[in-house]
Amino acid sequence: MSTPAFILTRPQMGENIGASARAMLNFGCDRMRIVAPRDGWPNPKAVAMASGAGRVLDGASVYGDLPGAVADCDYIFATTARPRGLTKTVVTPERAMAQARALMGEGKKVGVLFGPERAGLENEDIALANAIISVPVNPDFASLNLAQCVLLVAYEWGRQTSSVSPEVVDMAKTDWAGQVEVEALARHYEDRLDDAQFFFPPEKADGMKIVLRNMWSRMPLTRADVQMLHGILRQMVRWKERG
């Protein structure tokens, strides 16, 4: 699937254009458009900041005005930090990227507008958009800069299109221990702890053994864990035998 166009509108500092390119590429978004950059284009500070994301800048299209930049878009979101006195739908980044994904799945082109650092988008810009994206920040402290806003929108796009499983276990060259291995471990401990008179007093021994067995079966043991636990016990026995 293609990715939305991130349209930086009258950006001021080259560093922020470069940081936006990095933020985008972190989540696989590589379609940047730049409208009337204050310091012209190309901008060496943008290139320096973009570092490994230089290809996003290389592929960026530059436009003289916003209507030109959005002419081929079927649906346009405008990011704003504050209410604008315009009657328009306001969505979270999450909802916006869900809508973008659905639209792009139908072959539509989606653009997301980001305003200049100092003041954000003008109402004239926002009037071109179909909906507003507002990040639900703390009303008592809202300080997202341009690249952070780009990062959060790109993150939402990536999150919703990612095939990464929300939870996996990184296995470090081992596998889960099978039932046979856990059983052998439990028996090893039971036998040596019997030798060591751990299960005391005798009338409580059976109950203690059940608690211990239950502990082994409750733990998510790997084969490496089982080997280590055998080794610990063997070493304790050796240490005892050395007297």
Added chain:
Amino acid sequence: MSTPAFILTRPQMGENIGASARAMLNFGCDRMRIVAPRDGWPNPKAVAMASGAGRVLDGASVYGDLPGAVADCDYIFATTARPRGLTKTVVTPERAMAQARALMGEGKKVGVLFGPERAGLENEDIALANAIISVPVNPDFASLNLAQCVLLVAYEWGRQTSSVSPEVVDMAKTDWAGQVEVEALARHYEDRLDDAQFFFPPEKADGMKIVLRNMWSRMPLTRADVQMLHGILRQMVRWKERG
């Protein structure tokens, strides 16, 4: 509900501590812990960068080592950018903050570890954690810095605990037009466009009127829109009458 503790482990640059405080506070997270900051504490550069989020730094606790910083935590997440060769559960920020929310709802304390800028957390740090948070970045380009990683975790916390509706319409001092108002608008246009011989040829007039009525009812018109559309039509009539 309380918020997770954001535990900056051996952070290097004060600017990044300050930027992390801002990133946290954007999403209402204000519990910071700092472990062995390279340049000591307090750090004027952190204060300067934190700006309006200075109260997060004022409230931060400073620890000499990580075990001390996490001693009261019931569950610990460690953020890492790369696989560590440790057998451990790896979750997305989304899943992690869902778990954190559930745990904190039970009165448990949750900590999230963030490593030093240059190299991230050591395996020794990660061994203290119950699970790993890995942001699902583009495998071909992963360049999140400390404050960006803090921002994304704080964003996920805020997103999942936010009461902000995913979609609202900002109404700009107006309300939706009622059926009576839309009907009056439709009749006004129909009458004047009849006068102007817009519905031509006559055998198509009824069909054209239905299409026009359908357009009005399809549009999400506010009362302000309806007034403007009446005004447009009246002005066109006046202009015509002036000859």
